[in-house]
Amino acid sequence: MDIRNRIKTLTELINQANIDYHTKDQPTITDYQYDQYLKELRELEEAYPEYKEADSPTEKIGGLVLDGFEKVTHQVPMMSLSNVFNEEELRAFDDKVRKATTNYTYTSELKIDGLAVSLLYEKGLFKRAATRGNGVVGEDITQNVKTIKSLPLRLTEMIDIEVRGEIYMPHKSFKLANEDRMNAGEALFQNPRNAAAGTIRQLDSTIVAKRNLDLFVYTIVNATQYVNTQKDALEYLTHLGFKVNPHYAHLSDIDALIKQIESYDALRKTLSYDTDGVVIKVNEFNRYETIGYTAKFPKWATAYKFQAEQVETILKDITFQIGRTGVVTPVAELEPVFVSGTTVARATLHNEDYILAKDIRIGDAVVVHKAGEIIPEVLHVVKEKRTNQTPFMMINTCPVCGHELIRHEGEADYYCSNPECPGKNINSLIHFASRVAMDIDTLGEKVVEMLHELGYLNTIADIYRLKDYRDELVEIPGFGEKKVEKLLSAIETSKTQTLDRLLFGLGIKHVGAKVAKTLIKHYPTMDSLRQATAEDLLHIPEIGDMIAISIETYFSDPKKIELIEDLKNLGLNMTHEVVQAVAHEFNGKTIVLTGKLNLFSRDQATDIIEKLGGKVASSVSSKTDFVVAGEDAGSKLKKANELGIPVMDEQAFKEKIDGYN
Ligand code: IVH
Numbered sequence: 001m002d003i004r005n006r007i008k009t010l011t012e013l014i015n016q017a018n019i020d021y022h023t024k025d026q027p028t029i030t031d032y033q034y035d036q037y038l039k040e041l042r043e044l045e046e047a048y049p050e051y052k053e054a055d056s057p058t059e060k061i062g063g064l065v066l067d068g069f070e071k072v073t074h075q076v077p078m079m080s081l082s083n084v085f086n087e088e089e090l091r092a093f094d095d096k097v098r099k100a101t102t103n104y105t106y107t108s109e110l111k112i113d114g115l116a117v118s119l120l121y122e123k124g125l126f127k128r129a130a131t132r133g134n135g136v137v138g139e140d141i142t143q144n145v146k147t148i149k150s151l152p153l154r155l156t157e158m159i160d161i162e163v164r165g166e167i168y169m170p171h172k173s174f175k176l177a178n179e180d181r182m183n184a185g186e187a188l189f190q191n192p193r194n195a196a197a198g199t200i201r202q203l204d205s206t207i208v209a210k211r212n213l214d215l216f217v218y219t220i221v222n223a224t225q226y227v228n229t230q231k232d233a234l235e236y237l238t239h240l241g242f243k244v245n246p247h248y249a250h251l252s253d254i255d256a257l258i259k260q261i262e263s264y265d266a267l268r269k270t271l272s273y274d275t276d277g278v279v280i281k282v283n284e285f286n287r288y289e290t291i292g293y294t295a296k297f298p299k300w301a302t303a304y305k306f307q308a309e310q311v312e313t314i315l316k317d318i319t320f321q322i323g324r325t326g327v328v329t330p331v332a333e334l335e336p337v338f339v340s341g342t343t344v345a346r347a348t349l350h351n352e353d354y355i356l357a358k359d360i361r362i363g364d365a366v367v368v369h370k371a372g373e374i375i376p377e378v379l380h381v382v383k384e385k386r387t388n389q390t391p392f393m394m395i396n397t398c399p400v401c402g403h404e405l406i407r408h409e410g411e412a413d414y415y416c417s418n419p420e421c422p423g424k425n426i427n428s429l430i431h432f433a434s435r436v437a438m439d440i441d442t443l444g445e446k447v448v449e450m451l452h453e454l455g456y457l458n459t460i461a462d463i464y465r466l467k468d469y470r471d472e473l474v475e476i477p478g479f480g481e482k483k484v485e486k487l488l489s490a491i492e493t494s495k496t497q498t499l500d501r502l503l504f505g506l507g508i509k510h511v512g513a514k515v516a517k518t519l520i521k522h523y524p525t526m527d528s529l530r531q532a533t534a535e536d537l538l539h540i541p542e543i544g545d546m547i548a549i550s551i552e553t554y555f556s557d558p559k560k561i562e563l564i565e566d567l568k569n570l571g572l573n574m575t576h577e578v579v580q581a582v583a584h585e586f587n588g589k590t591i592v593l594t595g596k597l598n599l600f601s602r603d604q605a606t607d608i609i610e611k612l613g614g615k616v617a618s619s620v621s622s623k624t625d626f627v628v629a630g631e632d633a634g635s636k637l638k639k640a641n642e643l644g645i646p647v648m649d650e651q652a653f654k655e656k657i658d659g660y661n
Pocket of ligand 1: 110
């Protein structure tokens with residue numbers, strides 16, 4: 001087989017598959033086949049770089065890391081659009097067009113909320129992509145744009161052409177990108193547009209490739225060389241292999257246009273990407289010169305901006321949440337309402353000044369919306385509906401610790417003055433959920449911090465109240481159905497966690513994991529421990545003065561008692577289950593765990609063995625009764641065999657403990 005031809009064939013096959021899948025949304029080959037082709041092509045290109053085609057799809061995976069972006073001067077400046085916000089303004093726009101020309105029609109296109117890009121093709125091959133920049137000079141983002149799967153690297157015609165479109169981040173990619181950022185401890189992207197703009201300015205194109213940006217193309221530069229109307233331009237762009245947003249329409253006059261805009265407002269809520277309006281263009285290019293331009297934008301086009309959905313509800317209460325830095329933020333507790341796709345029960349009120357300026361009072365009817373389609377916010381009060389509500393007064397003590405709140409000059413925020421304020425100190429929450437304590441999988445440090453910051457977590461008991469906010473949690477950038485499901489189910493499961501872990505998790509001074517285990521053997525219920533005096537506790541050989549006093553002090557604090565009661569009512573296990581250990585063959589036995597376990601973590605296996613009355617030792621000796629050998633077990637397994645100690649694999653271990661764990 002001729003290598004060069006094979007490379008060419010593979011390039012064509014893969015490029016076509018990319019178009020079918022990403023542009024036309026009609027896959028023609030299986031993922032497996034696709035991966036095979038790509039693998040073969042990559043290997044061949046590596047061995048024969050001289051045969052690599054100019055439109056090779058292997059470029060799509062990124063790889064190049066740049067020092068910075070080159071400047072690009074646009075041959076034809078990238079203009080922006082004027083805005084209209086309602087029907088009246090739109091009709092005024094049409095009046096001006098009608099004064100300038102006759103016999104024209106309109107096209108309407110969704111205004112995609114992303115960032116504008118200019119794409120240059122030479123002889124049908126993709127050459128360069130540039131940002132809008134200041135409209136005249138932009139930046140060369142060729143390498144990053146190449147990673148966009150729906151971008152054609154070769155057009156269906158061998159022409160020189162410059163086209164323009166919008167790079168955007170689909171909702172799905174946005175959620176994934178924020179999940180990654182959350183796991184990496186980075187600040188979250190506020191909305192898909194910011195995420196797309198931030199991503200396109202990445203110097204490492206491999207990262208861009210992973211973010212799954214997409215692209216809609218809507219303009220041909222110097223279009224009259226090819227077509228005479230915007231409608232034909234969109235059709236021609238489709239023919240060339242570009243992804244064109246399918247929801248465009250050709251409309252005979254302003255009335256038809258207004259009807260169309262109404263239908264877009266319903267449509268946009270169902271789309272998997274953000275749109276912030278409708279772009280209206282005069283369809284006939286030969287009218288453009290007569291209608292003319294201002295310095296910034298054409299007079300033959302405008303953008304109709306959608307109103308963010310606004311809904312009226314009742315402000316039931318104003319509560320306060322404390323952030324990690326100690327800032328105290330007022331939060332609106334609302335009668336739940338449906339806004340832009342989700343139920344909203346809380347919204348930000350920003351700070352004291354915001355509330356006073358808008359004279360927002362508890363009991364008021366208020367109008368809420370979602371800023372950037374994401375963050376619920378109270379916009380204003382429906383004053384006509386006010387009865388006798390009292391004006392808002394900012395609190396002057398910390399809602400968590402009661403210390404004085406301080407507002408610095410020139411700042412809008414109040415801070416708690418207590419450096420030890422438990423509201424800021426979320427370490428106790430992190431410890432409680434951690435692997436060594438309650439072991440709430442998926443409620444790691446980052447998630448605790450975020451939920452704390454958002455006001456969902458202040459005390460340990462709040463962890464078990466998260467399920468009441470399920471619908472809101474799903475909406476948090478980086479969360480989503482699946483993650484929330486996992487989180488809530490891990491929290492539910494943790495309710496049955498052993499009493500010693502709960503005790504350790506509470507963070508009682510001097511009560512470590514080991515002391516907790518000792519305590520529950522003598523006080524097998526939370527209540528019995530609560531009643532124990534320091535003197536009682538001192539009867540336990542392993543417990544000294546310091547620990548005994550600390551435990552007594554803890555259980556004399558009304559706040560701690562309240563927490564324990566809360567946890568009890570929320571359904572947490574408060575008793576030490578004394579297993580009928582005699583019945584189990586591990587009772588009184590010394591067991592060594594070695595190798596890699598797949599079905600259990602080391603801690604889990606240890607817990608189970610101990611629950612069954614056994615002991616886990618770290619080295620094999622003649623005193624060892626059993627060895628549990630996981631994958632790749634080494635010297636300990638060898639020693640067990642030498643000493644003739646019974647060995648079981650993980651499966652056998654699992655069978656022995658089935659029904660007991
Ligand atoms: S036409 C002179 N069409 O909106 C014509 N723009 O505020 C300029 N945009 O910079 C653009 N969707 O980033 C056009 N279907 C569409 C668009 C669109 C989104 C963006 C574009 C432009 C901005 C104008």
